[in-house]
Amino acid sequence: MPCVKEFKRLSSLFLAILSFFTFQGARCELLVSPAGPSLVNALAGENVTLAVSFSGAPDPVVSWFKGVLNIATWTINSSADPPVAATFSSVIRIDKQSANLTFFNVPLNYTSDYTIEMVKSGMSKASTTFTLKIFEYIQSLTLSSQPGLIKEGTENFTLQHSMLQGVFEQQMWFFNGIEIKNSSHYLVKTQANSLVILRPNRNDTGEYAVLLTNPFRNATASQNVSVQYGPNEPTLEAHPLQTFYLAGDSLNLSCQANGFPQPISEWVFGGNIISLKGVLNLTNVQTSQGGVYTCRLVNEDTKESRQKNMTLTVYERPVGNPECSVQSVNAINLQYHCEWVGGTPQAQLSFPELSNSSSGAGNFSLTVNASDNLNGKTIQCMAEHPVEHNKCNITASGPVAFLPIMRTTVDSGGKIVVTVRCFSEASPKAVVSWFSSNETVTNGSTYQISSNTSQLMIRHYNVSNFLLQNYTCTCRNPLGSKKREIQLQGPSISDSSLFPNRNGTIVTLTWEVPSMSVVTGFDIQMKGPDLLSKNRNAPLTKSSSNVYRTIQQKPGSARSTDIFFLDPKLTYWFQVIPKARMTNGEPSKSQRIGPGEGLSGPAIAGIAAGIPCSLLFLLLLTGLIYLGVYCIRNKSHQPRYPVPRAVDKVKNSQPNITANNMLKGMLRSPPDYNRLQKTLSEKSVSLPAFIPPPPTRVATTV
Structure with a gap:
């Protein structure tokens, strides 16, 4: 018996050690894998099981997913069955111990990826995915x-x-x-x-x-x-081939195309069929016969048709109407231009108001000296053609007053790019010249001028460099010039406004920027309580701050922003900080929304500290007033009769003021007999005799 007991004890110890190392090994890594193929094909209406095997930890938490939709989550060997989602409960069953997923009478729409995930505290998550495809037999294709x-x-x-x-x-x-x-x-x-x-x-x-x-x-x-198929693209030819035909000429037009069967040809002019042959002969052609001729080819079997046009020109007028323009020549002279394209022959063009002897055909230019009398004067181009006379007008004018347009961006290298555009209405188009502090601006690393000269780009990292220079743009053409001084400003805001919605939960903050202000972005700042959470079920925060904090950042082109999730019962302050890259400008005017400002924390602390100080001040003031009254009353109690000489001698022999004061404090003053007077009629009565006590010397030791 002792041997049996000893054997059982050793066996139990061995099993405990084996279990300990087994579980220690299981904690090393949680593994899950398909017990069969991960790609499963099945017919609709069959039962299908996705079997898995797992190891590495006891009783892990298991979740099955169809795509991203959760099917069920439970713990292995738990007492309750896996809670299958209602959407899948009619088709899917899950074994709570083996974690196998089974489909009963699986429908077609259950084709998807199915993923099992296992989680155990202290270990990495393990997962594996199955692909389930549901098919039906193919019938009647x-x-x-x-x-x-x-x-x-x-x-x-x-x-x-x-x-x-x-x-x-x-x-x-x-x-x-x-x-x-x-x-x-x-x-x-x-x-x-x-x-x-x-x-x-x-x-x-x-x-x-x-x-x-x-x-x-x-x-x-x-x-x-x-x-x-058929017919193919027709081929049209004119014999003889000429650019245009004069009245009385003869010619023929041919039309050919391949097709099966051979297509039938017909010629159409002015909407009427004029020939059913492939060759159209025209004799003694007149100007009325000029125009578009159409060859139409028809395949009688397919009913398919093709057609192609040919234009016959017989003294045709130019296309459209004459067009006039004026250009600058060497920035000194004006070149008037007139054009009327097409037509046979070309139209004769001239500017009678500028010259009676010069003219041209189709395209004509005339250069004259610029003068004040041409500024704003309308000049006519006369266009003469055998078919039609026409004209067009052109007015030359000098530049007019204009306002420059400025835009600020940041390039890929982090430099501030200020683009200034100067454009003045002028005819001919004005050429723009740029100056910086009276020096001509040329293209380089800092400055870039557009090809049409109307735009200047200035690049630099620091905004202060933009403010050191004064810029000038001059728009010039032969009839005059207009100059504009440009002074760039640092980041600033000229005006701002706040517009709340009806419920007070959303505000729209708007602001304006001076036209020449260099701004690359804005910081939207808020002071007051924190904004409400987007989650309406989350608890509301009551924290607040008396320091402005940035809640949004906007690009330089922005002029408004919406701020959400405000508590209409609380008070908020907003301001906008203009920025030029890393440089901040002055903040905008502070905008407030809410029922009222109330006392701030520092104000309350100041009041709390001021109350005891005020009380102490009042106490000191009361003491001073009392001391003053006491001194005045003491003076009024002093005797008004002559002081005896002996007393006077005693006083003179005691120069120490402190000693006299002490004497007054220890001795009772003689009575003031003047206060004993009762009526005015008694003033003539003699005062009672008074013999003062002998003088007393007092020595004070310090």
């Missing part, structure tokens, strides 16, 4: 085409397959037994179950077939396709 009649050159032709039921995994298309791949001519649309033939031609005639496969069944369908 057919092919259809759109359009029904295929003509060569149409946009496209589509073959589409359909079936009574079934799910396929792969489709293959064939033409005359050769598999079709995507190319510039064929487009296989798997999702649309179709094959598109792009720009079909006569070589696309033949047999087309489609093969559908899935893991359970294959099916094939085919259809014969014929492509009809």
Whole structure:
């Protein structure tokens, strides 16, 4: 018996040690993997199980997902069954111990990825994913085409397959037994179950077939396709070939095209059919016969037609109307230009108000000296043609007063880029010159002038460099010039406003920036309580701050912003800080919203500290007043009769003021007999005799 007990004790100890190392090893890594294939194919209506195996930790927390949707989450070996989501409860069951996922009568729409995740405290999460594909048998596969009649050159032709039921995994298309791949001519649309033939031609005639496969069944369908064609693009020729024809000339127009069967030709002019032959003969042509001739070709079998036009010019007028313009020549002279293109012959053009002897055909220019009398004066170009006389007007003018336009950005290198544009209405167009502190600005690393000279770009890292220089732009043409001084400003805000919504929970903060202010961005700052949480179920914060803090950052182009989640019962202050890269400008005027400001923390602390100080001050003031009254009363109690000489001698012998004061404090003053007077009539009564006590000397030791 002792041996048996000793054996059992050693066995228990061995099992405990083995269990300890087993669990220690299990804690090293949590593993989960498919117990079978991770890709599972099944027919709709069957039962399917996604089996898993796991190791590494006892009783992990398990979650199954369909895509990103949670199916169930539970702990292995828990007493309760896994809580399957209501959406899946009619189809899915889960084994709470093995974690296997089973589908009963699985529907088609359960094709998806299914992921199992296992989590154990202190270990990394383990997961594995299955792909479940649900299929049906393919039945009654057919092919259809759109359009029904295929003509060569149409946009496209589509073959589409359909079936009574079934799910396929792969489709293959064939033409005359050769598999079709995507190319510039064929487009296989798997999702649309179709094959598109792009720009079909006569070589696309033949047999087309489609093969559908899935893991359970294959099916094939085919259809014969014929492509009809013709006529081809017509070829038109004129004999003899000339640019234009004069009245009385003779010519012929020919029209030819290939097709099967051979297409029939007809000529149309002015909406009427004038010939049913391929060659049209015109004799003694007149100007009324000039215009567009159309050759129309028709294929009687396909009913397809083609047509092409030819324009016959017989003394045709120029196109449109004359156009006038004026340009600058060497920034000194004006060049007036007149143009009327087309026409036979070309129109004769002239400027009678500028010159009676100069003219040109079709395109004419005249250069004159610029003068004040041409500024704002309308000049006419007279255009003369055998068919029509016409004219156009042009007015030259000098530059007018203008305002420069400034824009600020930041380039990829972090430099501030200030773009200034000067443009003045002028004819001819004014040329802009740029100056910096009376020195001409040229292109370089700091300055860049646009090709049309109207725009100057200034680049620098520091905004202060923009403010050191005064810039000038001058718009000039031969009739005058206009100059504009430009003084750039640092980041600043000229005005700001605050507009709350009806409930007081949202405010719109707007601001204005001076036109020449260099601004690359804005900091939107707030003082007061924190904004409410976006989550309306979250508890409201009551914290507040008397220091402005940045809550938004806006680009330099912004002029407004919306601030959300305000508490209408609390008070907020807002301001806008303009910035030029790292340089801050003066903040805008502080805008307040809320029921009232109230006392700030420092104000309350100041009041609390001021109360005892005020009380102490009042106490000292009261003491001083009392001391003053006491001194005045003591003076009024002193005797008004003559002081005896003996007393006077005693006083003179005691120069120490402190001693006299002490004497007064220790001795009682003699009575004031003047205060004993009762009526005015008693003033003549003699005062009672008073013998003062002998003088007393007092010595004070310090």
